[in-house]
Amino acid sequence: MNRQKQKRMQELVELLNKAGKAYYQDAQEIMSNYEYDSLYDELVELEKELGITLSDSPTVNVGYEVLSELPKERHEEPMLSLDKTKEAEGLKDFLGDQKGLLSWKMDGLTIVLTYQGGELVKAVTRGNGEVGEVITNNARVFRNIPLKISYQGELILRGEAVIGYKDFERINEEITDVQAKYKNPRNLCSGSVRQLNNEITAKRNVRFFAFALVRAAGVDFHNSRASQMEWLEQEGFETVEYHEVTRETVEAEVIKFSEKIAKNDFPSDGLVLIYDDIEYGQSLGRTAKFPRDSIAFKWADETCRTKLLEIEWSPSRTGLINPVAIFEPVELEGTTVSRASVHNISIMEELELGVGDEIEVYKANMIIPQIARNLTRSGVRDIPEVCPVCQGRTKIRQEGNAKTLYCTNPDCQAKHVKAFTLFVSRDAMNIEGLSESTLEKFISRGFIREYADIFHLDRHQEEIKTMDGFGEKSYNNLAASIEKARSTTLPRVIYGLGIANIGLANAKMICKYFDHDLARMLAADAEELSGISGIGGVIAGAFVEYFADPVHVERLERLMKELTIEEEEGTGAAQTLEGKTFVITGSVEHFANRGEVKALIESLGGKVTGSVTSKTDYLINNDVTSTSSKNKKARELGIPIISEDEFLKMT
Numbered sequence: 001m002n003r004q005k006q007k008r009m010q011e012l013v014e015l016l017n018k019a020g021k022a023y024y025q026d027a028q029e030i031m032s033n034y035e036y037d038s039l040y041d042e043l044v045e046l047e048k049e050l051g052i053t054l055s056d057s058p059t060v061n062v063g064y065e066v067l068s069e070l071p072k073e074r075h076e077e078p079m080l081s082l083d084k085t086k087e088a089e090g091l092k093d094f095l096g097d098q099k100g101l102l103s104w105k106m107d108g109l110t111i112v113l114t115y116q117g118g119e120l121v122k123a124v125t126r127g128n129g130e131v132g133e134v135i136t137n138n139a140r141v142f143r144n145i146p147l148k149i150s151y152q153g154e155l156i157l158r159g160e161a162v163i164g165y166k167d168f169e170r171i172n173e174e175i176t177d178v179q180a181k182y183k184n185p186r187n188l189c190s191g192s193v194r195q196l197n198n199e200i201t202a203k204r205n206v207r208f209f210a211f212a213l214v215r216a217a218g219v220d221f222h223n224s225r226a227s228q229m230e231w232l233e234q235e236g237f238e239t240v241e242y243h244e245v246t247r248e249t250v251e252a253e254v255i256k257f258s259e260k261i262a263k264n265d266f267p268s269d270g271l272v273l274i275y276d277d278i279e280y281g282q283s284l285g286r287t288a289k290f291p292r293d294s295i296a297f298k299w300a301d302e303t304c305r306t307k308l309l310e311i312e313w314s315p316s317r318t319g320l321i322n323p324v325a326i327f328e329p330v331e332l333e334g335t336t337v338s339r340a341s342v343h344n345i346s347i348m349e350e351l352e353l354g355v356g357d358e359i360e361v362y363k364a365n366m367i368i369p370q371i372a373r374n375l376t377r378s379g380v381r382d383i384p385e386v387c388p389v390c391q392g393r394t395k396i397r398q399e400g401n402a403k404t405l406y407c408t409n410p411d412c413q414a415k416h417v418k419a420f421t422l423f424v425s426r427d428a429m430n431i432e433g434l435s436e437s438t439l440e441k442f443i444s445r446g447f448i449r450e451y452a453d454i455f456h457l458d459r460h461q462e463e464i465k466t467m468d469g470f471g472e473k474s475y476n477n478l479a480a481s482i483e484k485a486r487s488t489t490l491p492r493v494i495y496g497l498g499i500a501n502i503g504l505a506n507a508k509m510i511c512k513y514f515d516h517d518l519a520r521m522l523a524a525d526a527e528e529l530s531g532i533s534g535i536g537g538v539i540a541g542a543f544v545e546y547f548a549d550p551v552h553v554e555r556l557e558r559l560m561k562e563l564t565i566e567e568e569e570g571t572g573a574a575q576t577l578e579g580k581t582f583v584i585t586g587s588v589e590h591f592a593n594r595g596e597v598k599a600l601i602e603s604l605g606g607k608v609t610g611s612v613t614s615k616t617d618y619l620i621n622n623d624v625t626s627t628s629s630k631n632k633k634a635r636e637l638g639i640p641i642i643s644e645d646e647f648l649k650m651t
Contacts, residue, residue, distance in 0.1 A: 005046055012043040016058045018401060030346050030401050034301060034362055034372040059289065070133040070194060079110065079129045079158075081289055082272065082296040088251040091273050094295050095247045099276045101225050102253050103242035105296055106209060107267040108162035108189045111139065113208075115155040120147050125193065138193055141202035146236035153217050157232065159210040160240070163189040164265040167205040169437060184368075185267045210237040211272070225276045244276065254297065261367060271297040301362040303372050304330040308357045311342070311382070313405070314444040315389050315414035321405040323348055325359070325371060332363050339468075340369040345383065345396065345403035354378035389414045389446060413450075414443050419498045423451055427504045427595070428496030429485045433478035441467065450555045451496075455482060455562040487564045490516050497556070500542040505602055509535055510543070516567075518560070522547050577650070578605030580617045585630045589622060589644055597647075612639060620647050 016039055019031050044059055110126035123139030124132040139145055168185040192204035213228040221227040229239050245253050257271055274294035275281040281293025312324040329338040342348050351374040360372040385394055392409025420439045424431040442448045447460045465475050494507040513532045514520045529540035546552055582601050584594045598608045612619055612633040619634040619641045634641050
């Protein structure tokens with residue numbers, strides 16, 4: 001019997017280490033958090049029962065060796081994991097007659113900050129608990145970290161670097177190479193914090209929440225963790241939300257925290273309880289893996305049994321085709337859910353997931369639907385051989401520890417989501433409500449295959465209304481925006497097609513030359529186009545090449561049937577700026593943005609470029625005396641630098 005249990009223990013160690021390596025080193029998920037926790041708990045119980053702990057057991061090893069080019073540094077003291085409980089009674093037993101602090105356990109990357117003489121001098125990641133990576137330059141561009149503080153002694157504190165859900169969605173829309181690396185905010189945060197170029201980090205909107213003060217010599221905290229947190233706040237740090245609790249109040253506070261999860265923008269994977277009495281907590285010491293002054297509370301996930309109806313294969317802009325489980329709707333944590341991402345083929349195989357199986361589902365961190373376990377395990381079958389969007393051939397790839405499915409067709413519509421994003425942008429069709437992520441969802445479901453399809457999304461309105469992030473109101477707002485976009489101008493349409501090197505200004509020039517006659521424009525050759533003022537051989541060649549493809553012409557014809565072309569704004573107005581070239585820099589006062597200034601110039605016959613050259617006639621900058629590079633260049637070339645007010649007098 002014991003041999004069987006030992007064999008099972010070895011299997012668990014191997015499986016958990018494999019999953020841990022995939023998650024922490026390769027940013028991949030080969031099993032759900034629910035399954036990992038369940039197997040981990042099973043291993044802990046076996047070790048207790050047998051009195052055996054293997055040297056490579058995840059119960060005694062904290063994390064994995066870091067594998068980056070960043071400098072590494074050993075922590076003064078090991079940064080240990082926390083023991084955990086899923087029951088409020090466990091928190092009560094832990095507290096006894098002590099007072100404690102209950103706070104969020106944020107799901108990001110733990111960072112240690114060091115200040116000396118009131119300035120940030122060092123930031124180090126948790127790493128494997130023993131050795132971390134030095135990311136000081138990156139920490140300096142976190143959104144909310146104070147670079148200088150009033151305290152002049154040596155301050156060492158710990159906190160969590162996180163990226164919120166809203167920023168996660170926004171960043172994923174902007175990043176072209178997301179693939180499996182950025183499936184959740186934690187993975188994105190980890191990649192952002194550990195960048196070699198902190199300019200990239202600065203764009204990711206990373207925030208830091210302090211959760212523990214390690215050292216601040218000379219400050220009397222009255223032996224209280226709460227006093228430490230208050231002092232950190234006074235020094236300018238954002239701290240994790242925390243509440244003082246006793247055995248009698250802790251359960252009620254847990255409930256209050258749970259009620260905030262759905263509205264909380266920052267990911268969390270539970271709560272942390274620590275003794276307020278510093279000396280008492282430190283006197284307890286630690287085990288090989290856990291400190292004894294604190295404990296983690298993991299939410300007891302609500303699970304429901306349901307039936308798997310189908311596996312929906314959802315293509316992305318990278319060619320990756322993600323499996324999504326569609327199941328009979330169930331109520332979880334106050335909402336109805338019927339879909340859950342399975343992430344990749346490896347997880348499907350681990351779950352032996354087949355249509356018709358009875359499955360248990362839950363919400364990870366009470367937010368994200370996941371499959372906890374498969375009760376009938378009929379096996380994986382019917383992995384698609386063709387892409388559901390373009391019908392191109394698919395290919396299974398091995399990426400690290402995970403098997404993934406890809407579309408091999410370079411012309412797949414799902415890979416061209418950027419083109420559709422340009423088409424609906426403000427300077428093109430100006431359709432609100434169609435973000436890049438929304439377009440990707442619509443394309444993957446086959447709602448959009450070409451531009452004209454956007455004007456027929458009403459065919460799918462019932463399905464759209466049931467999608468995450470949509471409802472009756474959202475759909476109606478989108479429908480109204482689409483209807484409004486039917487009335488537009490020809491330059492906006494041409495620009496929205498995404499022809500190489502053709503911006504809105506070039507589109508306006510071409511349309512103006514041909515008197516907004518689309519047939520003449522399509523019949524023009526490169527020689528005629530290159531003769532237009534402001535249109536060179538490269539732009540002319542790109543225009544002719546685009547419309548030499550009959551598919552492009554046919555799609556444009558179908559699109560034009562959906563539109564009413566209005567006269568271009570400014571057509572017929574006195575071309576007072578014709579032949580003049582402007583560069584716009586700095587902030588504007590009389591316009592909403594520089595784009596509006598550009599539009600006015602172009603409507604009056606002028607041209608706007610991005611850099612100051614000998615061909616520039618005017619540089620518009622409200623800070624005329626600025627020593628900026630553009631102002632300096634303009635002075636060197638003798639180009640007038642005019643304010644916004646001076647420009648308006650010209651119009």
